[in-house]
Amino acid sequence: MNRKELDNLLSQKFVCAKCNQQGGRVDRLAMAGTGLSRLFEIQHHRFAFVSCHNCGYTEVFNLSTLEGKDNLGTFLDILFMD
Numbered sequence: 463m464n465r466k467e468l469d470n471l472l473s474q475k476f477v478c479a480k481c482n483q484q485g486g487r488v489d490r491l492a493m494a495g496t497g498l499s500r501l502f503e504i505q506h507h508r509f510a511f512v513s514c515h516n517c518g519y520t521e522v523f524n525l526s527t528l529e530g531k532d533n534l535g536t537f538l539d540i541l542f543m544d
Contacts, residue, residue, distance in 0.1 A: 468528065476512045483516035
């Protein structure tokens with residue numbers, strides 16, 4: 463699954479924990495860790511932030527975990543209880 467497909471799936475499956483609105487905006491962020499990765503600015507920690515269209519509540523997802531799943535659709539269905 464490519465980046466755009468994953469972002470679309472996250473956006474569509476997201477259900478806000480605060481207002482129960484379905485759908486959200488996905489933004490990505492990469493960060494350096496500690497030690498040498500921080501020194502050389504190697505940004506191997508990647509996250510997706512999904513924000514509710516209605517109230518702005520935001521949840522953070524570790525992309526390494528999501529992209530490492532064999533069946534991402536099933537994983538997201540379980541995650542969002544769809």
